[in-house]
Amino acid sequence: MSFRERLKKIVEQVDGAIGALIMGYDGIPIDESIRPNASLDVQLLAVEYATLLKEIKRTVDVLKTGGMEEVSITSGELRVVIRALNEEFFMVLLLEKEGNFGLGRYLLRLNAQAFRDMLQD
Amino acid sequence: MSFRERLKKIVEQVDGAIGALIMGYDGIPIDESIRPNASLDVQLLAVEYATLLKEIKRTVDVLKTGGMEEVSITSGELRVVIRALNEEFFMVLLLEKEGNFGLGRYLLRLNAQAFRDMLQD
Structure with missing residues (x-):
């Protein structure tokens, strides 16, 4: 399965x-x-969250409570769930506020190793 | 109930x-x-997370997807759940990695309005 196929399957399930x-x-x-009907500026969101995640990673490293694993940020209309994959890459799931947060987190965790393996090939 | 009593009740329930x-x-x-046996440097953690949360708030504001409401950050040994209260203050729940994340989030949401009211008095 390609990156895109695997990501699509997650989006379809949640x-x-x-x-x-x-x-x-x-x-x-x-x-x-x-999703085809998405009204978000995903490009802007990607850049902003990458910058932010570097800050979060730095803070977690300072506090020495183990490596960063998962981050979720909920605002008025959007829930963003992030799972670290390795030192270079992370995965992001964008959810409507009332979307299935629990299943989303679970599927990110479930797929993380497969993505890690694909990134190393 | 004082701030501390209400916080203590949350910690005891989760x-x-x-x-x-x-x-x-x-x-x-x-x-x-x-909790009396906690081995964390809560002071350092508080300062680091306050700085980080300002960054998160800035990013959320840039993306215009509604105000920041909840943030959770999981590292190898610790889960930090944060709920914004108003423009000045937020609440933080520190959990062991395997602690009851769902109940913790729920109790923060449940108590947010009471804390907001107390902060305005």
Whole structure:
């Protein structure tokens, strides 16, 4: 399965999912699957979250409570769930506010190793 | 009920909770309830997370997807759940990795309005 196929499957399975991406900390997506009717500026979002995630990673490193694994950020209209893959890449799931957060987190965790393996090939 | 009593009640109800705080974005806690055996440097954590949360708030504002409501950050040994209260203050729940994340989030949401009211008095 390609990156995109795997991301698409996650988006299709989760109620309220808007899209899923594999991204680098440099703000450049490796691949993405976005619902056709999505009204978000995914490009802007990707760049802003990559910058932010670097800050979060720095803070987590300072606090020495183990490596960063998962981050979720909920605002008025959007829930963003992020799972770190390795030192270079992370995955992002964008959800409507009332989307299935629990299932989304679970599927990110479930797919993380497969994505890690694909990134190393 | 005082800030501390309400925070203590949350910590006691949630399996794996280490502590709960009401904090300002300036890094100064208003009040806190920390389990006696906690080995964390809560002071350092408070300052680092306040700085980080300002960054997260800035990003959320740039993306215009509604105001920041909830943030959770999981590292190897610790889960930090944060709920924004108003422009100045937020609440933090510190959990062991295997603690009851769902109940913790629920209790933060449930208590947010009471804390907001207390902060305005």
